[in-house]
Amino acid sequence: MNPHGPRPFHPQVLVLLLAPLLLVTGCKKDASPDALSVQTDLGTATAADPLDWPGVAVIPNLDDDDGDGQADFDQALAGDDAGDDDVAEISLTAPGGAVIRLSGGQGVRVWYDGGIVLSNDGDDITIKPWADPLAFQVEVGEYRSTSTLSFTDSATGDVLELPITGAPLVLNHHAQPSELTMAVRFSGAGYNNTAMIDLYEELLGDAFLRVGGMTYGDPWIQDEIEFSTATDPSRRLDLVVDSIRDGQYGPGYGLDDFPENEFQGPGWGVRTWGNGSRAVSQDYFGNMEVGPPTTVDGVDYPYGRIYYGHNGSLQPTADLLEMLNDQALQAPFSLDVSWLCVGHVDEFVTTVPAPGSRLGWKLVYSDVDLAWDIIDGMDPAIELPRYQATQYKSWDTIGDLAADDALRSLNEELRVDYLEPNLEIMKTELGLTDEDVIMIPGLFEEVSGCGGTTAAAFPGMANLIVADQPDGTPTLFVADPYLRADETDVTTDPIAMAMADAMPEELDVVFMDDWQVYHLNLGEVHCGSNVVRTPAENLSWWQDARHLLETP
Amino acid sequence: MINLLRSAALGLTAMCLTAPAQAADWQLQLGDALNQARAEAPALVEQAAVQPLVQTRAGDLRMVDLGSDWGPILSAQRLVDSREPGSSLSSAQRRGLASATVTRIDRWPDIAVGLVQTETDPEVLAVLLSGLQRVDADLAMTPLRQALTHADAHVRVEAAVVLGDHVDGALATDALLSALDDSDADVRGRAARSLGRHPVATSFDRLALHLSDDDGAVRLQVVRALQQIDGPRVAALAQLSDLATDSDPRVARAVAQITAVSPTR
Numbered sequence: 001m002n003p004h005g006p007r008p009f010h011p012q013v014l015v016l017l018l019a020p021l022l023l024v025t026g027c028k029k030d031a032s033p034d035a036l037s038v039q040t041d042l043g044t045a046t047a048a049d050p051l052d053w054p055g056v057a058v059i060p061n062l063d064d065d066d067g068d069g070q071a072d073f074d075q076a077l078a079g080d081d082a083g084d085d086d087v088a089e090i091s092l093t094a095p096g097g098a099v100i101r102l103s104g105g106q107g108v109r110v111w112y113d114g115g116i117v118l119s120n121d122g123d124d125i126t127i128k129p130w131a132d133p134l135a136f137q138v139e140v141g142e143y144r145s146t147s148t149l150s151f152t153d154s155a156t157g158d159v160l161e162l163p164i165t166g167a168p169l170v171l172n173h174h175a176q177p178s179e180l181t182m183a184v185r186f187s188g189a190g191y192n193n194t195a196m197i198d199l200y201e202e203l204l205g206d207a208f209l210r211v212g213g214m215t216y217g218d219p220w221i222q223d224e225i226e227f228s229t230a231t232d233p234s235r236r237l238d239l240v241v242d243s244i245r246d247g248q249y250g251p252g253y254g255l256d257d258f259p260e261n262e263f264q265g266p267g268w269g270v271r272t273w274g275n276g277s278r279a280v281s282q283d284y285f286g287n288m289e290v291g292p293p294t295t296v297d298g299v300d301y302p303y304g305r306i307y308y309g310h311n312g313s314l315q316p317t318a319d320l321l322e323m324l325n326d327q328a329l330q331a332p333f334s335l336d337v338s339w340l341c342v343g344h345v346d347e348f349v350t351t352v353p354a355p356g357s358r359l360g361w362k363l364v365y366s367d368v369d370l371a372w373d374i375i376d377g378m379d380p381a382i383e384l385p386r387y388q389a390t391q392y393k394s395w396d397t398i399g400d401l402a403a404d405d406a407l408r409s410l411n412e413e414l415r416v417d418y419l420e421p422n423l424e425i426m427k428t429e430l431g432l433t434d435e436d437v438i439m440i441p442g443l444f445e446e447v448s449g450c451g452g453t454t455a456a457a458f459p460g461m462a463n464l465i466v467a468d469q470p471d472g473t474p475t476l477f478v479a480d481p482y483l484r485a486d487e488t489d490v491t492t493d494p495i496a497m498a499m500a501d502a503m504p505e506e507l508d509v510v511f512m513d514d515w516q517v518y519h520l521n522l523g524e525v526h527c528g529s530n531v532v533r534t535p536a537e538n539l540s541w542w543q544d545a546r547h548l549l550e551t552p
Numbered sequence: 553m554i555n556l557l558r559s560a561a562l563g564l565t566a567m568c569l570t571a572p573a574q575a576a577d578w579q580l581q582l583g584d585a586l587n588q589a590r591a592e593a594p595a596l597v598e599q600a601a602v603q604p605l606v607q608t609r610a611g612d613l614r615m616v617d618l619g620s621d622w623g624p625i626l627s628a629q630r631l632v633d634s635r636e637p638g639s640s641l642s643s644a645q646r647r648g649l650a651s652a653t654v655t656r657i658d659r660w661p662d663i664a665v666g667l668v669q670t671e672t673d674p675e676v677l678a679v680l681l682s683g684l685q686r687v688d689a690d691l692a693m694t695p696l697r698q699a700l701t702h703a704d705a706h707v708r709v710e711a712a713v714v715l716g717d718h719v720d721g722a723l724a725t726d727a728l729l730s731a732l733d734d735s736d737a738d739v740r741g742r743a744a745r746s747l748g749r750h751p752v753a754t755s756f757d758r759l760a761l762h763l764s765d766d767d768g769a770v771r772l773q774v775v776r777a778l779q780q781i782d783g784p785r786v787a788a789l790a791q792l793s794d795l796a797t798d799s800d801p802r803v804a805r806a807v808a809q810i811t812a813v814s815p816t817r
Contacts, residue, residue, distance in 0.1 A: 190599065191606065191616045220609055254607075281610060336802075338769075342609045391623030394655050394686070406685070406717040409749055416809075417772065417802055448654050449647060449679035450610070451706070452713040452742050520617050523609035 036098055036153040038162055039091040039133070041233035042542065047151075047158035053550050054542045055163030056149075058088035059230045059237040061139050062269035069260065071269055073141035076109065076116060086235060087111065087137040090162075096155025097129040103148040107141040108164055110149070118149075129154070140166040143230065144326060144549075167230040168327040168541055168549065169239065173290035173304045174351045175361045176533040178467040182209035183529045184219045184255075186517055193219070193517040193528070200477070200529075203469055203510065211258065218246075218254035219517050221530045222346070223284035225259050229535045233542075236535060239269040244276040244317060245284050274317030282314045286344035286527050287337065290330060291351055292361040293536075296431035302544040303536070305430060306330045309337030309345045328548050329541065333429045339418045341450035346526050348419065348442065349426060350462050353474045354504040362504065363432055365423055366442030366462045368411040374441055374494050375402050375483070386482035392520050398483070407457065411443055414454065440499045447522065455522045458483055459514060461499045463524035467531055473508050479524040480511040578666025579632075585660060586629050589622040600626035605648040613648035627652035628663060631676075646676045654683035661687040668695045674704035681710040689720035697727045700743075705736040712739055716746025725750065729758050737767035744770060748777030756781050763791045768800025775806045786810055 037046045045051035061073040065084045068075075072084055092098065101124040102110065110118035112134070117125050127134065138149075145166035152159050181204055185197045200208045211221065218224070226241040240263050246256035259270045274283065281287070292304045306324060308316055315321070315334060324332050337343040348366040380399030387393040395401040426432065445457035456463070459479035469475050478500075484493040490511045491497060500509040518528045541549060590597050596618060603626075605613040615627055631649040634641040641649075657664040664683040671677040681699055684692040696718070699711035712731055715721040721728075731743035744762065747755050759781070762774045775795065778786040786792070787810050795807045 188604075190619075191604065218607065220607075223609070284609075286609070344609075389619045390617050391620070391627065391652055392617055392655050405719075406749075410717075413745075413776070417776075417806070421802070421805060446682070446713065446717070447610075448651055448682035449612075449675075449710065451709045451738055452716075452745070516617065517606075521606060521608040521614055527609055 035093065035095050036151055036156075036158065036160060037093045038149075038151060038160060039093075040162075041088060045160055045162055047153065047156075047160040050160055051162060053163050053546075054165030056088050056090060056138050057165050057167060057232045057542050058138055058140050059086060059167045059232045059235050060142050060145070061086040062141070062239055062271065063237060063267050064264045064269065065266045067265050069264065071141075071271075073107075073139065086237065087139045088232065088234075090136050090138055091133040092127070092136060092151065093131070093133045094127050094151070094153065095129055095131045096153050098127045098154055099152045100125050100127065101150045101152070103150065104146060106147075107145045107166075108147045109139045109141075111137040111139065121147075126154075138164055140164065142166055143169045143323075144328075165542075167232050167237070168329050168545075169228050169230055169241075169323070170303050170327070170329060170535065170541075171226060171228050171241075171288070171290045171306055171324075172531075172533040173292040173361075174466040175292035175304075175353045176536055178207065178531045178533055180207055180209055180532040181465065181467045181529060182211055182221060182531075184211040184213050184216055184221055186213040186219065191516060193514065195513040196517075196525070196528075199510065199512055203475065204467060205470055207467070207470065209262075211262075216255050216258055219521075219528050220284070220286070220523060221255060221258070222286045222527045223344075224255040225530060226285040226288060227530070227532050229533075231535050231541070233540070236267070237269060238263070238267055238532070239271060240264075241285075241320075242270050242272045243283055243285050244272060244274040244279040246276070273320040273323050275319075278317065280311075280314045281343045282309055282311055282337070283316050283320075284344060286342070286346045286523070288316060289345055289350070291363070291426075291430045292353075292359065294359055294431045296429065300544075300547070301329075301331065302539055303329045303541070306332040307345060307426070307429070308332060308334055309340075309343055310334045311336075311338040311340075311343045314343075329545050331548075333425070335422045335425055336418055339414055339453055340444075341447040341453040341455050342522050343453075344527075346463050347456065347460055347524075348444075348462055349422070350464055350526070352438075352464075352466055352476060352503065352507060355506045357436070357504065358433075359436060363426060363430070363437045364462055364464075365426070365437055365439055366419065366444075366460070367439035368415050368419065368441075368443055370439055370498070371441035371443045371495065372408065372411070374498055378402075378483075378494060383485045384483060385485065386487055386515065390515075390520065401483075407443065407445060410446060410454070414444055438502050440502060441495050456519065456524065458495065459519045460524045461496075463526040465525055465529045465531065469508070474506065475508040475510055476503060477525050477529070478509060478511050479514045479519060482515065578662040581660060582625065582628060582632065582663050582666075585622075585625045585663070589625055593620065593622055596620055596622060597626060600630065603627075603630075605645050613644050615648050615652035617652070621656075624653050624655070624657045625660065625663075628657065628667060631667070635670075635672075643673055643675050646673060647679050650676050650679035654680060657683040658686035661691050665691050665695055668699070674702065674707050677702070678704070678706045678710040681707070681714050685714050685717045689718070689723055692718060693720070693723050697724055700724070700727050700731055705734075705739060708734060708736065708739045709742050712742035712746050716742065716749040721746055722750035722752060725752050725755060729755060732758065732762050737765070737770055740765060741767065741770040741773045744773035744777045748773070748780040751777075751781040753781060756785065760789065760791070763789070763795060768798065768803055771795065771798065771800065771803045772806055775803060775810070779810065783810070 040056050062071045102118040109116050147164045149162045186192050228239050230237040240259035242259050246254045264270045288308045290304045293302050350364045351361050354362040378398045382398040388396045443457040444454040447455050458481040461478050465477040481495045483495045486492050514525050603616050608614050627649050664687050668680050715724045728743045728747050734740050765771050798804045
């Protein structure tokens with residue numbers, strides 16, 4: 001960190017900096033009067049042949065290269081730290097000299113030789129005639145920021161307008177490759193997720209991060225953070241969108257400091273949108289997911305679309321929704337989650353990769369009728385040792401479950417009033433046909449003291465994690481429903497096998513014991529895990545999403 | 553005459569004894585069950601006394617599952633202990649103990665009822681009410697009906713829910729109909745739903761009055777309940793045409809489903 005703050009802009013300093021250029025003015029090379037040009041990552045611009053939007057595309061400098069807990073842009077660090085590469089290089093050739101002016105300059109800086117030369121709307125600098133290229137660095141501090149550099153050729157009066165465009169923030173979807181999967185480990189004698197953690201470590205190896213339960217004491221890591229990326233032609237920014245969830249109990253509570261402790265640093269930023277004191281369950285990130293790329297009514301969404309749940313007027317905080325809407329890439333839409341005690345979309349719907357299918361992915365959706373069909377076809381005498389052993393479930397056998405008329409009535413209501421309408425919304429908003437949807441068995445039960453609202457009656461299999469094993473095999477990590485007598489053999493479980501058999505054959509399906517720490521506490525595998533993903537290859541927002549982003 | 557007086561005296565005494573005896577009975581039963589648990593699983597009893605409470609995904613607390621048939625008794629005892637003056641447990645923690653108690657407490661129905669009748673914290677009471685879902689009606693109906701008129705709306709909501717889930721919930725039809733006039737929309741909605749779970753023809757007209765409720769969720773539950781009671785009569789209701797364009801899409805959708813399938817005249 002520069003203890004003296006950013007270097008101030010002084011015209012006298014600029015003259016001194018450019019003094020060698022002034023001295024050699026008389027020895028300048030011959031140049032064509034219209035030879036002013038600017039080279040960027042996306043091409044070379046001249047007054048006669050300017051670069052259209054985005055012009056200069058650059059990620060916002062929101063990571064923390066010096067590791068001091070502050071976003072680099074807030075410190076004007078770029079020029080001072082040779083290690084900070086979160087700037088776009090532009091190269092100016094102005095043999096006739098130039099005046100460079102910055103317009104709309106809030107949150108943008110232009111650096112030269114380690115110093116800030118432009119930072120406010122209306123700032124300008126004068127370049128004496130010089131034949132050799134001059135290197136400038138462009139830094140922005142916000143997603144989707146827009147500004148313009150105007151280069152006026154001092155010899156000809158020609159003007160080149162060069163847009164500067166901050167990259168958009170992109171939330172990740174399940175069809176992107178995974179880089180790192182994580183879960184919080186609890187290892188107490190009567191309260192632990194050891195089997196689940198062990199299975200993650202066995203299958204994912206170094207691509208799994210075991211987060212200390214003793215340190216954070218909070219298993220719901222999906223709810224606390226959402227991983228996002230931003231890219232430009234040369235760079236990538238990973239930013240943790242830190243929910244306002246733990247802020248409501250006070251700084252440092254639960255997983256509140258986890259993103260700063262684990263991720264903030266070179267290439268990684270952490271940011272929160274909204275006020276923690278007003279968090280509701282719908283602010284938690286199990287309630288915000290992304291459907292993979294699709295086309296809806298002729299409009300391509302190459303980064304997919306965000307979906308979240310609303311419970312009446314309760315929904316993710318306005319600050320966050322406004323930011324996501326402003327990105328324009330992933331057009332958020334909402335589902336009705338008022339029927340759920342926790343109230344998150346991940347409780348009943350998800351997406352999985354499906355190589356070779358029409359879209360390359362499929363929607364996975366909870367189907368209560370399918371669940372009853374399977375249960376009704378099972379021997380009612382089948383014992384359910386996992387359910388017998390807990391004080392939170394009331395069924396000892398399949399017969400008990402099948403005979404639960406109140407449960408049937410409840411699920412019928414849910415199907416008609418919420419599940420089917422929400423499915424129609426998903427199909428409409430994501431441009432899906434029936435062939436793009438995989439139905440899996442799922443049932444919901446009322447949660448005591450939750451006003452008649454519900455949670456998964458048996459471990460919710462839609463609440464799953466998609467992650468790649470080291471050999472690249474996309475794998476689904478799914479809650480084991482334990483609707484069988486032999487807890488050790490999931491192949492004897494018709495509910496589990498119905499789910500596994502319905503999945504694309506390219507995927508491995510692994511069932512995990514999430515009972516103690518997650519299911520009995522109204523969550524499942526997805527709620528208790530999170531995944532860092534690689535931005536989609538060969539995908540450039542400035543080309544593939546231009547129709548969504550470019551302002552007419 | 554003397555025999556009459558003696559009988560009357562016995563009757564009055566029986567009434568006086570009944571209430572206190574019932575109150576003492578459930579606590580005695582709880583004590584007996586606890587002693588049995590101590591004899592059969594002493595380590596579990598010790599563990600239960602300090603079993604931690606953890607945060608659910610909904611943000612409230614739950615006692616970690618004991619994984620035992622004695623779980624409800626042990627958590628019930630801890631809940632009762634927390635009523636003692638000087639207990640440091642918060643309402644949220646006590647709710648967590650209640651959650652651990654209710655699902656299988658029907659095996660001890662008197663204890664389930666006793667816990668409900670003696671709980672003063674409405675947030676805890678709201679959880680305990682679900683423990684009455686599988687308790688016989690002769691024990692469960694009175695506390696459930698009383699809860700339906702509790703000062704706390706959350707308690708009234710839970711009472712309405714449990715009456716819908718209870719196999720004999722129709723016995724409280726009159727109370728549920730009264731709850732349709734509750735000031736709280738959630739209570740009205742849950743009452744309507746529960747009336748639909750136990751369809752009684754005489755409920756129809758009273759329910760139909762609430763098709764114009766201010767709250768869309770209530771209107772939806774009323775439509776559904778009316779369907780359960782008398783589908784063809786619902787389809788003939790004059791108000792249905794207005795509800796077809798209801799501001800709540802769920803209501804409009806429900807009405808569309810009704811009118812899509814109407815009796816052939």
